[in-house]
Amino acid sequence: xxxxxxxxxxxxxxxxxxxxxxxxxxxxxxxxxxxxxxxxxxxxxxxxxxxxxxxxxxxxxxxxxxxxxxxxxxxxxxxxxxxxxxxxxxxxxxxxxxxxxxxxxxxxxxxxxxxxxxxxxxxxxxxxxxxxxxxxxxxxxxxxxxx
Numbered sequence: 001x002x003x004x005x006x007x008x009x010x011x012x013x014x015x016x017x018x019x020x021x022x023x024x025x026x027x028x029x030x031x032x033x034x035x036x037x038x039x040x041x042x043x044x045x046x047x048x049x050x051x052x053x054x055x056x057x058x059x060x061x062x063x064x065x066x067x068x069x070x071x072x073x074x075x076x077x078x079x080x081x082x083x084x085x086x087x088x089x090x091x092x093x094x095x096x097x098x099x100x101x102x103x104x105x106x107x108x109x110x111x112x113x114x115x116x117x118x119x120x121x122x123x124x125x126x127x128x129x130x131x132x133x134x135x136x137x138x139x140x141x142x143x144x145x146x147x
Contacts, residue, residue, distance in 0.1 A: 052127070055127035056131050062119070091135035091136060092139040
């Protein structure tokens with residue numbers, strides 16, 4: 001087949017597949033005007049003005065990926081090598097204070113980056129500290145009651 005003939009055939013068949021219509025030069029194409037959909041008002045949802053996240057949310061969002069229990073959590077595994085037994089999972093510890101948690105979160109430690117107030121507000125940081133302290137106490141109460 002001639003190269004030019006093949007190209008023309010491809011163009012014509014492609015236009016046919018795409019459903020292109022060719023209109024006469026002086027005649028506008030048959031275009032339908034869109035019909036406006038009726039306007040309905042959606043119910044207004046009340047948006048909470050509080051943007052302060054709970055300690056649990058902050059922990060799960062920023063901490064658990066490295067500090068949760070089990071394999072695959074780099075910070076927990078590193079603490080397991082550096083600390084006595086039972087001191088590697090942060091939410092299982094009872095020796096952490098609010099001031100210490102604030103300091104480490106704001107300044108970072110070794111591979112842990114510091115978190116700015118734009119990442120975790122001061123109020124959220126206090127929520128995080130209280131959550132971690134509460135979890136540590138609850139875990140240790142549970143452990144001592146099983147013994």
